[in-house]
Amino acid sequence: MAARGGFNTRLGFILASAGSAVGLGNIWKFPFEVGAGGGAAFLVVYLFFAFVLCFPVMTAEIAIGRSTQSSPVTAFKKLGFSKWSGVGYLGLASGLLILSFYNVVAAWSFGYFFEIIQGHFAVGDSFSSYTSNWIKIGAYSIIFIMGTAYIVSRGVSQGIEKAAKIMMPTLILLIFGLIIYALSLPNAFVGIQHYLLPDFSKMTANVVYSALGQAFFSLSLGMGALITFGSYLNKDADVVTSAAIITFTDVFIAFLAGLMMFPFVAYVTEGDLSAMSTISGEEAFIFETLPAVFESLGPNLGVLIGGIFFLLLSFAALTSTISLLEVPTAFLVDEKEINRSKATWSVAAVIFIIGIPSLLGAGASSFFSEFVILPGQSSAISFMSFISMVGGSTFLSVGGFLISIFTAFVWRKQNFSRAINLENPSLISRWLANYVHFAIRYVCPVVLGIISLTTILNNYFGVSFL
Ligand code: PFF
Numbered sequence: 001m002a003a004r005g006g007f008n009t010r011l012g013f014i015l016a017s018a019g020s021a022v023g024l025g026n027i028w029k030f031p032f033e034v035g036a037g038g039g040a041a042f043l044v045v046y047l048f049f050a051f052v053l054c055f056p057v058m059t060a061e062i063a064i065g066r067s068t069q070s071s072p073v074t075a076f077k078k079l080g081f082s083k084w085s086g087v088g089y090l091g092l093a094s095g096l097l098i099l100s101f102y103n104v105v106a107a108w109s110f111g112y113f114f115e116i117i118q119g120h121f122a123v124g125d126s127f128s129s130y131t132s133n134w135i136k137i138g139a140y141s142i143i144f145i146m147g148t149a150y151i152v153s154r155g156v157s158q159g160i161e162k163a164a165k166i167m168m169p170t171l172i173l174l175i176f177g178l179i180i181y182a183l184s185l186p187n188a189f190v191g192i193q194h195y196l197l198p199d200f201s202k203m204t205a206n207v208v209y210s211a212l213g214q215a216f217f218s219l220s221l222g223m224g225a226l227i228t229f230g231s232y233l234n235k236d237a238d239v240v241t242s243a244a245i246i247t248f249t250d251v252f253i254a255f256l257a258g259l260m261m262f263p264f265v266a267y268v269t270e271g272d273l274s275a276m277s278t279i280s281g282e283e284a285f286i287f288e289t290l291p292a293v294f295e296s297l298g299p300n301l302g303v304l305i306g307g308i309f310f311l312l313l314s315f316a317a318l319t320s321t322i323s324l325l326e327v328p329t330a331f332l333v334d335e336k337e338i339n340r341s342k343a344t345w346s347v348a349a350v351i352f353i354i355g356i357p358s359l360l361g362a363g364a365s366s367f368f369s370e371f372v373i374l375p376g377q378s379s380a381i382s383f384m385s386f387i388s389m390v391g392g393s394t395f396l397s398v399g400g401f402l403i404s405i406f407t408a409f410v411w412r413k414q415n416f417s418r419a420i421n422l423e424n425p426s427l428i429s430r431w432l433a434n435y436v437h438f439a440i441r442y443v444c445p446v447v448l449g450i451i452s453l454t455t456i457l458n459n460y461f462g463v464s465f466l
Contacts, residue, residue: 004333005156006232012161013237014245017062017220017229019164019319021250022171024105025218029317031195031258031283033214035265035273038202039195043255045208049215050251053447056439057221057400059243060185063419065230066239071330072224075231081410082085087402091224091358091394092331097349097391098223099324100355101384103148103351104362106317107141112287113310114140119303121295126286133364141359142352148321149348153341156232160322161427167315175256181305182263191266194273195258212451213393219250222396222403225323228330231435239420240432286313311403325351358384376462389459397452413437 007013034042068075072088115123123130149157182188216222268289294306332343361368361383369381408415420433456461
Protein backbone atom coordinates (compact mmCIF):
# COMPACT_ATOMS: atom_id res chain seq x y z
CA MET A 1 0.00 0.00 0.00
CA ALA A 2 1.22 3.51 -0.77
CA ALA A 3 2.41 5.54 2.24
CA ARG A 4 -0.50 7.33 3.88
CA GLY A 5 1.06 9.66 6.43
CA GLY A 6 -0.87 10.99 9.41
CA PHE A 7 -1.40 13.91 11.75
CA ASN A 8 1.51 14.69 14.05
CA THR A 9 -0.66 15.88 16.89
CA ARG A 10 -4.26 15.62 18.05
CA LEU A 11 -4.43 19.40 17.95
CA GLY A 12 -3.49 19.26 14.28
CA PHE A 13 -6.31 16.82 13.64
CA ILE A 14 -8.81 18.96 15.54
CA LEU A 15 -7.75 22.13 13.72
CA ALA A 16 -7.91 20.45 10.31
CA SER A 17 -11.34 18.95 11.03
CA ALA A 18 -12.65 22.19 12.45
CA GLY A 19 -11.21 23.85 9.34
CA SER A 20 -13.21 21.46 7.20
CA ALA A 21 -16.34 22.28 9.15
CA VAL A 22 -15.84 26.04 9.31
CA GLY A 23 -16.41 27.26 5.80
CA LEU A 24 -18.58 29.39 3.58
CA GLY A 25 -21.54 27.66 5.23
CA ASN A 26 -20.71 29.29 8.57
CA ILE A 27 -19.81 32.78 7.52
CA TRP A 28 -22.05 33.26 4.59
CA LYS A 29 -25.15 31.16 5.13
CA PHE A 30 -25.54 30.71 8.87
CA PRO A 31 -26.03 34.33 10.02
CA PHE A 32 -28.77 34.86 7.45
CA GLU A 33 -30.53 31.66 8.34
CA VAL A 34 -30.54 32.74 11.97
CA GLY A 35 -31.84 36.19 11.07
CA ALA A 36 -34.58 34.80 8.85
CA GLY A 37 -35.44 31.91 11.13
CA GLY A 38 -36.30 33.77 14.30
CA GLY A 39 -32.96 34.72 15.92
CA ALA A 40 -32.31 32.93 19.19
CA ALA A 41 -35.24 30.61 18.47
CA PHE A 42 -33.41 29.27 15.41
CA LEU A 43 -30.17 29.17 17.34
CA VAL A 44 -31.66 26.87 19.96
CA VAL A 45 -32.96 24.48 17.32
CA TYR A 46 -29.62 24.59 15.54
CA LEU A 47 -27.67 23.87 18.71
CA PHE A 48 -30.01 21.01 19.45
CA PHE A 49 -29.40 19.44 16.03
CA ALA A 50 -25.66 20.05 16.13
CA PHE A 51 -25.09 18.46 19.53
CA VAL A 52 -27.91 15.95 19.77
CA LEU A 53 -27.90 14.61 16.24
CA CYS A 54 -24.75 15.60 14.41
CA PHE A 55 -22.19 15.09 17.16
CA PRO A 56 -22.91 11.31 17.40
CA VAL A 57 -22.63 10.94 13.60
CA MET A 58 -19.34 12.83 13.69
CA THR A 59 -18.05 10.52 16.41
CA ALA A 60 -19.06 7.50 14.34
CA GLU A 61 -17.30 8.82 11.24
CA ILE A 62 -14.06 9.56 13.08
CA ALA A 63 -14.21 6.18 14.83
CA ILE A 64 -14.67 4.28 11.56
CA GLY A 65 -11.70 6.10 10.04
CA ARG A 66 -9.43 5.75 13.02
CA SER A 67 -10.02 2.10 13.63
CA THR A 68 -9.47 1.11 9.99
CA GLN A 69 -6.78 3.72 9.20
CA SER A 70 -8.47 3.93 5.81
CA SER A 71 -10.54 6.27 3.70
CA PRO A 72 -14.30 5.47 3.41
CA VAL A 73 -14.49 2.88 0.60
CA THR A 74 -11.56 0.87 1.98
CA ALA A 75 -12.73 1.37 5.58
CA PHE A 76 -16.03 -0.47 5.13
CA LYS A 77 -14.22 -3.31 3.37
CA LYS A 78 -11.63 -3.55 6.13
CA LEU A 79 -14.32 -3.82 8.76
CA GLY A 80 -15.55 -6.84 6.82
CA PHE A 81 -18.65 -5.29 5.23
CA SER A 82 -17.76 -4.87 1.58
CA LYS A 83 -21.34 -4.18 0.54
CA TRP A 84 -21.30 -1.08 2.72
CA SER A 85 -18.44 0.37 0.69
CA GLY A 86 -21.30 1.78 -1.42
CA VAL A 87 -21.64 4.38 1.33
CA GLY A 88 -18.01 5.28 0.68
CA TYR A 89 -18.71 5.64 -3.03
CA LEU A 90 -21.73 7.82 -2.30
CA GLY A 91 -19.48 10.03 -0.16
CA LEU A 92 -16.95 10.16 -2.96
CA ALA A 93 -19.66 11.33 -5.36
CA SER A 94 -20.87 14.00 -2.91
CA GLY A 95 -17.31 15.21 -2.37
CA LEU A 96 -16.70 15.63 -6.09
CA LEU A 97 -20.04 17.36 -6.65
CA ILE A 98 -19.75 19.67 -3.65
CA LEU A 99 -16.19 20.67 -4.44
CA SER A 100 -17.05 21.33 -8.08
CA PHE A 101 -19.41 24.19 -7.14
CA TYR A 102 -17.86 25.15 -3.80
CA ASN A 103 -14.65 25.98 -5.62
CA VAL A 104 -16.51 28.43 -7.85
CA VAL A 105 -18.05 30.21 -4.84
CA ALA A 106 -14.64 30.20 -3.17
CA ALA A 107 -13.27 31.78 -6.35
CA TRP A 108 -15.84 34.59 -6.15
CA SER A 109 -14.67 35.32 -2.59
CA PHE A 110 -10.99 35.04 -3.33
CA GLY A 111 -11.48 37.17 -6.45
CA TYR A 112 -13.06 39.92 -4.36
CA PHE A 113 -10.13 39.85 -1.97
CA PHE A 114 -7.84 40.34 -4.89
CA GLU A 115 -9.89 43.19 -6.35
CA ILE A 116 -10.50 45.02 -3.08
CA ILE A 117 -6.87 45.11 -2.04
CA GLN A 118 -6.26 46.88 -5.34
CA GLY A 119 -8.92 49.40 -4.39
CA HIS A 120 -11.62 48.10 -6.77
CA PHE A 121 -14.75 48.12 -4.65
CA ALA A 122 -17.32 48.04 -7.41
CA VAL A 123 -15.98 44.88 -8.92
CA GLY A 124 -18.71 44.58 -11.50
CA ASP A 125 -21.71 46.86 -12.07
CA SER A 126 -23.47 44.26 -10.04
CA PHE A 127 -22.78 40.88 -8.58
CA SER A 128 -24.23 39.13 -11.61
CA SER A 129 -21.97 41.02 -13.99
CA TYR A 130 -19.05 39.83 -11.84
CA THR A 131 -20.09 36.19 -11.79
CA SER A 132 -20.96 36.11 -15.46
CA ASN A 133 -17.42 37.14 -16.36
CA TRP A 134 -16.50 33.50 -16.72
CA ILE A 135 -12.97 34.06 -17.95
CA LYS A 136 -12.04 36.03 -14.87
CA ILE A 137 -13.89 33.75 -12.43
CA GLY A 138 -12.47 30.75 -14.31
CA ALA A 139 -8.96 32.09 -13.69
CA TYR A 140 -9.70 32.65 -9.99
CA SER A 141 -11.13 29.18 -9.65
CA ILE A 142 -8.07 27.63 -11.30
CA ILE A 143 -5.87 29.50 -8.82
CA PHE A 144 -8.04 28.38 -5.91
CA ILE A 145 -8.15 24.70 -6.82
CA MET A 146 -4.41 24.77 -7.52
CA GLY A 147 -3.74 26.28 -4.08
CA THR A 148 -5.91 23.57 -2.52
CA ALA A 149 -4.17 20.85 -4.52
CA TYR A 150 -0.73 22.17 -3.61
CA ILE A 151 -1.51 21.86 0.12
CA VAL A 152 -3.15 18.43 -0.21
CA SER A 153 -0.35 17.11 -2.40
CA ARG A 154 2.19 17.89 0.33
CA GLY A 155 0.62 15.27 2.54
CA VAL A 156 -1.28 15.15 5.80
CA SER A 157 1.25 16.48 8.28
CA GLN A 158 3.30 18.70 5.95
CA GLY A 159 0.36 20.03 3.97
CA ILE A 160 -3.05 19.76 5.64
CA GLU A 161 -1.94 19.95 9.27
CA LYS A 162 0.53 22.77 8.74
CA ALA A 163 -1.99 24.81 6.75
CA ALA A 164 -4.67 24.31 9.41
CA LYS A 165 -2.30 25.34 12.18
CA ILE A 166 -1.66 28.63 10.40
CA MET A 167 -5.07 29.34 8.93
CA MET A 168 -7.41 28.47 11.80
CA PRO A 169 -5.85 30.75 14.43
CA THR A 170 -5.57 33.51 11.79
CA LEU A 171 -9.22 33.04 10.91
CA ILE A 172 -10.26 33.40 14.54
CA LEU A 173 -8.15 36.54 14.94
CA LEU A 174 -9.61 38.06 11.78
CA ILE A 175 -13.16 37.35 12.86
CA PHE A 176 -12.62 38.90 16.30
CA GLY A 177 -11.01 41.95 14.69
CA LEU A 178 -14.00 42.39 12.38
CA ILE A 179 -16.51 41.90 15.22
CA ILE A 180 -14.84 44.65 17.24
CA TYR A 181 -14.87 46.96 14.26
CA ALA A 182 -18.47 46.09 13.31
CA LEU A 183 -19.69 46.72 16.85
CA SER A 184 -18.29 50.25 16.68
CA LEU A 185 -20.54 51.13 13.71
CA PRO A 186 -23.76 53.11 14.20
CA ASN A 187 -26.80 50.92 14.93
CA ALA A 188 -24.63 47.89 15.67
CA PHE A 189 -26.73 46.84 18.62
CA VAL A 190 -29.97 47.07 16.68
CA GLY A 191 -28.38 44.48 14.38
CA ILE A 192 -27.34 42.27 17.26
CA GLN A 193 -30.84 42.47 18.69
CA HIS A 194 -32.34 41.41 15.40
CA TYR A 195 -29.84 38.56 15.21
CA LEU A 196 -30.50 37.21 18.66
CA LEU A 197 -33.90 38.17 20.02
CA PRO A 198 -36.10 35.09 19.75
CA ASP A 199 -39.09 35.37 17.45
CA PHE A 200 -41.03 32.16 17.68
CA SER A 201 -43.53 33.25 15.03
CA LYS A 202 -40.80 32.64 12.44
CA MET A 203 -40.23 29.06 13.60
CA THR A 204 -42.00 27.26 10.79
CA ALA A 205 -41.45 23.60 9.98
CA ASN A 206 -39.41 24.80 7.04
CA VAL A 207 -37.04 26.60 9.38
CA VAL A 208 -36.53 23.52 11.52
CA TYR A 209 -35.89 21.55 8.41
CA SER A 210 -33.32 23.96 7.04
CA ALA A 211 -31.58 24.10 10.45
CA LEU A 212 -30.83 20.41 10.17
CA GLY A 213 -29.60 20.64 6.58
CA GLN A 214 -27.41 23.58 7.53
CA ALA A 215 -25.98 21.74 10.55
CA PHE A 216 -25.11 18.68 8.50
CA PHE A 217 -23.42 20.61 5.72
CA SER A 218 -21.69 22.90 8.16
CA LEU A 219 -20.22 20.03 10.17
CA SER A 220 -18.99 18.32 6.96
CA LEU A 221 -20.93 15.17 7.79
CA GLY A 222 -22.39 12.41 5.68
CA MET A 223 -19.71 12.10 3.01
CA GLY A 224 -16.81 10.56 4.84
CA ALA A 225 -14.62 13.65 5.12
CA LEU A 226 -14.24 12.88 8.80
CA ILE A 227 -13.76 9.16 8.17
CA THR A 228 -10.84 10.22 6.02
CA PHE A 229 -9.38 12.66 8.55
CA GLY A 230 -10.01 10.16 11.35
CA SER A 231 -7.98 7.61 9.43
CA TYR A 232 -4.90 9.74 9.95
CA LEU A 233 -5.44 9.86 13.69
CA ASN A 234 -3.34 8.04 16.22
CA LYS A 235 -4.86 4.85 17.60
CA ASP A 236 -4.87 6.20 21.15
CA ALA A 237 -6.47 9.59 20.53
CA ASP A 238 -9.77 10.29 22.28
CA VAL A 239 -12.40 10.29 19.53
CA VAL A 240 -15.42 11.43 21.50
CA THR A 241 -13.97 14.56 23.04
CA SER A 242 -12.29 15.45 19.73
CA ALA A 243 -15.69 15.28 18.01
CA ALA A 244 -17.23 17.40 20.76
CA ILE A 245 -14.52 20.05 20.38
CA ILE A 246 -14.90 20.13 16.60
CA THR A 247 -18.68 20.48 16.86
CA PHE A 248 -18.36 23.24 19.42
CA THR A 249 -15.77 25.15 17.37
CA ASP A 250 -17.91 25.02 14.26
CA VAL A 251 -21.02 26.25 16.04
CA PHE A 252 -19.09 28.93 17.89
CA ILE A 253 -17.51 30.37 14.76
CA ALA A 254 -20.85 30.37 12.98
CA PHE A 255 -22.28 32.28 15.94
CA LEU A 256 -19.39 34.77 15.81
CA ALA A 257 -19.98 35.29 12.10
CA GLY A 258 -23.47 36.55 12.96
CA LEU A 259 -22.05 38.96 15.52
CA MET A 260 -19.92 40.38 12.74
CA MET A 261 -22.50 40.38 9.96
CA PHE A 262 -25.57 41.85 11.62
CA PRO A 263 -23.96 45.11 12.71
CA PHE A 264 -22.98 45.55 9.04
CA VAL A 265 -26.56 44.87 7.97
CA ALA A 266 -27.89 47.35 10.53
CA TYR A 267 -25.34 49.95 9.45
CA VAL A 268 -26.38 49.68 5.79
CA THR A 269 -30.10 49.73 6.56
CA GLU A 270 -29.66 52.50 9.15
CA GLY A 271 -31.14 50.32 11.81
CA ASP A 272 -34.24 49.41 9.82
CA LEU A 273 -33.79 45.65 9.69
CA SER A 274 -37.16 45.20 8.01
CA ALA A 275 -35.40 46.67 4.98
CA MET A 276 -33.33 43.50 4.96
CA SER A 277 -35.79 41.92 2.60
CA THR A 278 -34.86 44.56 0.04
CA ILE A 279 -31.29 43.33 0.18
CA SER A 280 -32.04 40.47 -2.11
CA GLY A 281 -30.42 37.38 -0.67
CA GLU A 282 -27.14 36.57 0.94
CA GLU A 283 -25.08 36.68 -2.21
CA ALA A 284 -26.13 40.18 -3.10
CA PHE A 285 -25.44 41.27 0.46
CA ILE A 286 -21.94 39.85 0.57
CA PHE A 287 -20.88 40.83 -2.90
CA GLU A 288 -22.78 44.06 -3.53
CA THR A 289 -23.86 45.67 -0.29
CA LEU A 290 -20.80 44.91 1.83
CA PRO A 291 -18.27 46.16 -0.73
CA ALA A 292 -20.28 49.40 -0.90
CA VAL A 293 -20.01 49.64 2.90
CA PHE A 294 -16.26 49.10 2.69
CA GLU A 295 -15.97 51.76 0.01
CA SER A 296 -17.83 54.24 2.19
CA LEU A 297 -15.14 53.81 4.85
CA GLY A 298 -12.66 55.62 2.61
CA PRO A 299 -9.79 54.27 0.52
CA ASN A 300 -7.45 53.17 3.33
CA LEU A 301 -9.80 51.83 5.98
CA GLY A 302 -12.05 50.38 3.27
CA VAL A 303 -9.21 48.39 1.71
CA LEU A 304 -8.15 47.20 5.16
CA ILE A 305 -11.55 46.12 6.48
CA GLY A 306 -12.79 44.85 3.10
CA GLY A 307 -9.51 43.03 2.50
CA ILE A 308 -9.72 41.37 5.91
CA PHE A 309 -13.33 40.33 5.32
CA PHE A 310 -12.68 38.65 1.99
CA LEU A 311 -9.44 37.12 3.26
CA LEU A 312 -11.45 35.60 6.10
CA LEU A 313 -13.98 34.21 3.64
CA SER A 314 -11.21 32.80 1.42
CA PHE A 315 -9.42 31.15 4.36
CA ALA A 316 -12.64 29.61 5.60
CA ALA A 317 -13.30 28.27 2.10
CA LEU A 318 -9.75 26.96 1.67
CA THR A 319 -9.69 24.86 4.84
CA SER A 320 -12.94 23.28 3.58
CA THR A 321 -11.84 22.69 -0.02
CA ILE A 322 -8.74 20.97 1.38
CA SER A 323 -10.89 18.38 3.15
CA LEU A 324 -13.17 18.00 0.14
CA LEU A 325 -10.20 17.28 -2.12
CA GLU A 326 -8.65 14.94 0.43
CA VAL A 327 -11.57 12.48 0.21
CA PRO A 328 -11.11 11.44 -3.45
CA THR A 329 -7.34 11.76 -3.12
CA ALA A 330 -7.24 9.34 -0.18
CA PHE A 331 -9.48 6.97 -2.13
CA LEU A 332 -7.01 6.85 -5.01
CA VAL A 333 -4.08 6.39 -2.63
CA ASP A 334 -5.75 3.64 -0.55
CA GLU A 335 -7.76 1.78 -3.16
CA LYS A 336 -5.77 2.29 -6.33
CA GLU A 337 -2.33 2.72 -4.77
CA ILE A 338 -1.65 5.85 -6.79
CA ASN A 339 0.97 8.22 -5.47
CA ARG A 340 -0.49 11.14 -3.48
CA SER A 341 0.83 13.93 -5.61
CA LYS A 342 -0.38 12.38 -8.87
CA ALA A 343 -3.74 11.54 -7.28
CA THR A 344 -4.24 15.08 -5.95
CA TRP A 345 -3.45 16.90 -9.17
CA SER A 346 -5.54 14.59 -11.33
CA VAL A 347 -8.57 14.88 -9.04
CA ALA A 348 -8.15 18.67 -8.96
CA ALA A 349 -8.18 18.77 -12.77
CA VAL A 350 -11.31 16.61 -12.92
CA ILE A 351 -13.03 18.80 -10.32
CA PHE A 352 -12.29 21.93 -12.29
CA ILE A 353 -13.83 20.32 -15.36
CA ILE A 354 -16.98 19.13 -13.57
CA GLY A 355 -17.24 22.65 -12.12
CA ILE A 356 -17.39 24.33 -15.55
CA PRO A 357 -21.22 24.19 -15.83
CA SER A 358 -21.43 25.80 -12.35
CA LEU A 359 -18.98 28.44 -13.45
CA LEU A 360 -21.00 29.17 -16.59
CA GLY A 361 -24.31 28.90 -14.77
CA ALA A 362 -23.87 32.14 -12.85
CA GLY A 363 -24.90 34.33 -15.76
CA ALA A 364 -22.56 33.46 -18.62
CA SER A 365 -24.72 30.70 -20.09
CA SER A 366 -28.49 30.94 -19.91
CA PHE A 367 -28.77 27.16 -20.31
CA PHE A 368 -26.80 26.47 -17.10
CA SER A 369 -28.12 29.55 -15.30
CA GLU A 370 -31.71 28.41 -15.72
CA PHE A 371 -30.97 24.77 -15.73
CA VAL A 372 -34.02 22.97 -14.46
CA ILE A 373 -37.51 23.59 -13.14
CA LEU A 374 -38.20 21.13 -10.36
CA PRO A 375 -41.62 19.66 -9.68
CA GLY A 376 -43.63 21.98 -7.48
CA GLN A 377 -41.44 25.00 -8.30
CA SER A 378 -42.38 27.89 -10.54
CA SER A 379 -38.95 29.09 -11.60
CA ALA A 380 -35.82 27.44 -12.87
CA ILE A 381 -32.76 26.93 -10.69
CA SER A 382 -29.16 27.14 -11.83
CA PHE A 383 -26.90 24.17 -12.41
CA MET A 384 -24.99 25.14 -9.27
CA SER A 385 -28.13 25.13 -7.12
CA PHE A 386 -29.14 21.80 -8.60
CA ILE A 387 -25.77 20.20 -7.89
CA SER A 388 -25.76 21.68 -4.41
CA MET A 389 -29.17 20.13 -3.83
CA VAL A 390 -28.07 16.71 -5.08
CA GLY A 391 -24.54 16.54 -3.62
CA GLY A 392 -24.88 18.93 -0.71
CA SER A 393 -28.29 18.18 0.68
CA THR A 394 -29.61 14.85 -0.60
CA PHE A 395 -26.41 12.79 -0.62
CA LEU A 396 -25.24 14.12 2.74
CA SER A 397 -28.46 13.35 4.58
CA VAL A 398 -28.71 9.89 2.98
CA GLY A 399 -25.01 9.29 3.73
CA GLY A 400 -25.47 10.34 7.36
CA PHE A 401 -28.49 8.09 7.71
CA LEU A 402 -26.59 5.09 6.31
CA ILE A 403 -23.54 5.76 8.49
CA SER A 404 -25.69 5.81 11.62
CA ILE A 405 -27.49 2.58 10.60
CA PHE A 406 -24.16 0.94 9.86
CA THR A 407 -22.61 1.96 13.17
CA ALA A 408 -25.59 1.00 15.29
CA PHE A 409 -26.79 -2.21 13.64
CA VAL A 410 -24.03 -3.62 11.46
CA TRP A 411 -20.78 -2.71 13.14
CA ARG A 412 -22.47 -2.94 16.52
CA LYS A 413 -21.98 -1.82 20.03
CA GLN A 414 -18.86 -3.69 21.21
CA ASN A 415 -16.80 -2.77 18.16
CA PHE A 416 -17.97 0.80 18.18
CA SER A 417 -17.26 1.03 21.93
CA ARG A 418 -13.77 -0.26 21.44
CA ALA A 419 -13.26 2.25 18.64
CA ILE A 420 -14.28 5.17 20.81
CA ASN A 421 -12.16 4.15 23.78
CA LEU A 422 -15.01 3.29 26.08
CA GLU A 423 -12.78 0.95 28.11
CA ASN A 424 -10.34 3.55 29.20
CA PRO A 425 -11.95 6.93 29.20
CA SER A 426 -11.93 10.05 31.30
CA LEU A 427 -15.20 10.69 33.09
CA ILE A 428 -16.38 13.27 30.60
CA SER A 429 -15.58 11.16 27.57
CA ARG A 430 -17.34 8.17 29.16
CA TRP A 431 -20.38 10.30 29.69
CA LEU A 432 -20.27 11.61 26.12
CA ALA A 433 -19.65 8.13 24.76
CA ASN A 434 -22.68 6.75 26.56
CA TYR A 435 -24.78 9.45 25.03
CA VAL A 436 -23.33 8.75 21.57
CA HIS A 437 -24.23 5.08 21.92
CA PHE A 438 -27.77 5.90 22.76
CA ALA A 439 -28.24 8.52 20.05
CA ILE A 440 -26.61 6.60 17.22
CA ARG A 441 -29.06 3.78 17.82
CA TYR A 442 -32.30 5.41 18.82
CA VAL A 443 -32.20 9.02 17.63
CA CYS A 444 -30.04 9.43 14.52
CA PRO A 445 -31.43 6.64 12.33
CA VAL A 446 -35.03 7.71 12.87
CA VAL A 447 -34.57 11.45 12.46
CA LEU A 448 -32.09 11.16 9.60
CA GLY A 449 -34.26 8.57 7.89
CA ILE A 450 -37.26 10.85 8.01
CA ILE A 451 -35.24 13.86 6.88
CA SER A 452 -33.66 11.98 3.96
CA LEU A 453 -37.00 10.73 2.76
CA THR A 454 -38.78 14.04 3.05
CA THR A 455 -35.85 15.84 1.39
CA ILE A 456 -36.05 13.52 -1.61
CA LEU A 457 -39.83 13.70 -1.90
CA ASN A 458 -39.83 17.44 -1.47
CA ASN A 459 -36.89 18.30 -3.74
CA TYR A 460 -37.48 15.97 -6.64
CA PHE A 461 -41.17 15.14 -6.56
CA GLY A 462 -42.59 18.41 -5.26
CA VAL A 463 -44.33 16.67 -2.36
CA SER A 464 -44.55 19.16 0.47
CA PHE A 465 -45.08 18.19 4.07
CA LEU A 466 -45.44 21.69 5.44
N1 PFF B 1 -18.51 22.48 6.14
C1 PFF B 1 -18.25 23.30 4.98
C2 PFF B 1 -18.96 24.62 5.14
O1 PFF B 1 -19.70 24.82 6.13
O2 PFF B 1 -18.80 25.48 4.29
C3 PFF B 1 -18.65 22.61 3.70
C4 PFF B 1 -18.18 21.18 3.60
C5 PFF B 1 -16.81 20.90 3.66
C6 PFF B 1 -19.09 20.15 3.44
C7 PFF B 1 -16.37 19.58 3.62
C8 PFF B 1 -18.67 18.84 3.41
C9 PFF B 1 -17.31 18.57 3.50
F1 PFF B 1 -16.88 17.34 3.47
